[in-house]
Amino acid sequence: MLLSNQKIKAMASPRQIAANRQNAKKCRGPVTPAGKARSSMNALKTGIDAKSELLPNENPAERADLAARFHLSHTPATPEQCQLVNAMIHAEWLSRRYMRLEANIWNEQLNNMDFPCLGAAYIAASNILDRVSRRQNAAHRDFRRASDQFHAATKPLNPKLVSFRISAKPAPTSGTQPAPTRQVHHRMRC
Numbered sequence: 001m002l003l004s005n006q007k008i009k010a011m012a013s014p015r016q017i018a019a020n021r022q023n024a025k026k027c028r029g030p031v032t033p034a035g036k037a038r039s040s041m042n043a044l045k046t047g048i049d050a051k052s053e054l055l056p057n058e059n060p061a062e063r064a065d066l067a068a069r070f071h072l073s074h075t076p077a078t079p080e081q082c083q084l085v086n087a088m089i090h091a092e093w094l095s096r097r098y099m100r101l102e103a104n105i106w107n108e109q110l111n112n113m114d115f116p117c118l119g120a121a122y123i124a125a126s127n128i129l130d131r132v133s134r135r136q137n138a139a140h141r142d143f144r145r146a147s148d149q150f151h152a153a154t155k156p157l158n159p160k161l162v163s164f165r166i167s168a169k170p171a172p173t174s175g176t177q178p179a180p181t182r183q184v185h186h187r188m189r190c
Contacts, residue, residue, distance in 0.1 A: 063093060084150040091143035098136040105129060
């Protein structure tokens with residue numbers, strides 16, 4: 001049923017479709033590297049859905065420092081542990097991005113009001129704030145999951161199993177004592 005104030009959109013005529021196709025053939029998009037880089041950011045508005053690790057306004061040195069501190073404190077020894085540490089770094093970086101984004105949204109809303117009011121600012125930005133909150137929660141879950149998996153992978157073995165493995169070794173047949181083994185922790189470079 002069509003209401004009186006609704007308009008029916010007509011489909012393009014065959015002549016319009018042909019003209020659109022001819023115009024599209026002339027369009028090449030950006031040609032220079034600078035133009036391509038600029039156009040790659042056309043859809044970037046808030047950074048909520050950004051796939052890249054760093055946004056143009058983020059500091060690569062700050063990201064590198066975060067990664068170095070995580071690798072230093074967790075000392076991954078296997079490729080799997082490296083992957084888990086990298087997942088923690090990524091989740092922490094996203095969490096920090098979302099906290100900055102949330103603060104910027106609040107500031108923008110409050111600065112654009114004649115009489116700043118938190119309630120009115122929230123109502124005006126509730127949809128975007130809810131999206132940011134969901135992304136923050138997902139980043140926190142991702143961090144916790146990677147952290148738990150890392151700590152489970154690096155947890156010492158059960159002492160009963162270790163003593164069983166030690167006692168299951170055959171005793172040396174000659175009168176020489178076996179060389180003491182020492183445990184060496186290798187830090188893997190990720």
